[in-house]
Amino acid sequence: MDECPDLLNVEKGELEEKRVVDGIKTEEEEEEEEEEDEEALPHSEFLDIFEEGLALMVQDPLLCDLPIQVTLEEVNSQVALEYGQAMTVRVCKADGEVMPIVVVQSATVLDLKKAIRRYMELKQQREGGVKHISWKYVWRTFHLVFNGEKLDDDNGQLKDYGIRNRDEVTFLKTLRKK
Structure with missing residues (x-):
């Protein structure tokens, strides 16, 4: 029974190495990256990008009658x-x-x-x-x-x-x- 925890730890370590090699990330790692991405783009810049995309969308002939602040x-x-x-x-x-x-x-x-x-x-x-x-x-x-x-x-x-x-x-x- 004492060997099982060590065996699990070895397998866990091997799995972590395999994950790194294969590029697979845990949920915690993904959340950390999302937080970093959120910090990289200030709110004002995000709004500018969104408004530019919205302006392009409103130029479509189907939506051209709509106001800019749609x-x-x-x-x-x-x-x-x-x-x-x-x-x-x-x-x-x-x-x-x-x-x-x-x-x-x-x-x-x-x-x-x-x-x-x-x-x-x-x-x-x-x-x-x-x-x-x-x-x-x-x-x-x-x-x-x-x-x-x-x-x-x-x-x-x-x-x-x-x-x-x-x-x-x-x-x-x-x-x-x-």
């Missing part, structure tokens, strides 16, 4: 558009601004409202505008209209209202009854 959600939406899994709903505001909102083909009115909210929040971040928008107030004060019909059922699907790709939905202020 999010993963925006890339996924654009790809879904190309595969016919999503549609663009053009939301027209009273000031003449048109917001191209991307939603899935089976989207509901609520999905459209959420997409409008995400679009506006991203726009505010990029332009440095208003920090907080009260969406409860917005939906109480404004409503969406398509072909003169108010989109009042949040659970109703857009296709039930007749909304298809590139259709325009108007963002109108609600009139109060006195």
Whole structure:
């Protein structure tokens, strides 16, 4: 029994030599190398490399409509558009601004409202505008209209209202009854 530990140690030593010769590394050695690699590249340089790669990716004809500071959600939406899994709903505001909102083909009115909210929040971040928008107030004060019909059922699907790709939905202020 005493010979077994020595035999194991010899075999372990031989295995370590074989690993070094064959170029096989233990998990500990790999972790140490990863830590060294992480230390070799400062965060700012990594961000520069990432942004360069992202700029090249956005030059692709499929993704050329996207902004430079693109999010993963925006890339996924654009790809879904190309595969016919999503549609663009053009939301027209009273000031003449048109917001191209991307939603899935089976989207509901609520999905459209959420997409409008995400679009506006991203726009505010990029332009440095208003920090907080009260969406409860917005939906109480404004409503969406398509072909003169108010989109009042949040659970109703857009296709039930007749909304298809590139259709325009108007963002109108609600009139109060006195």
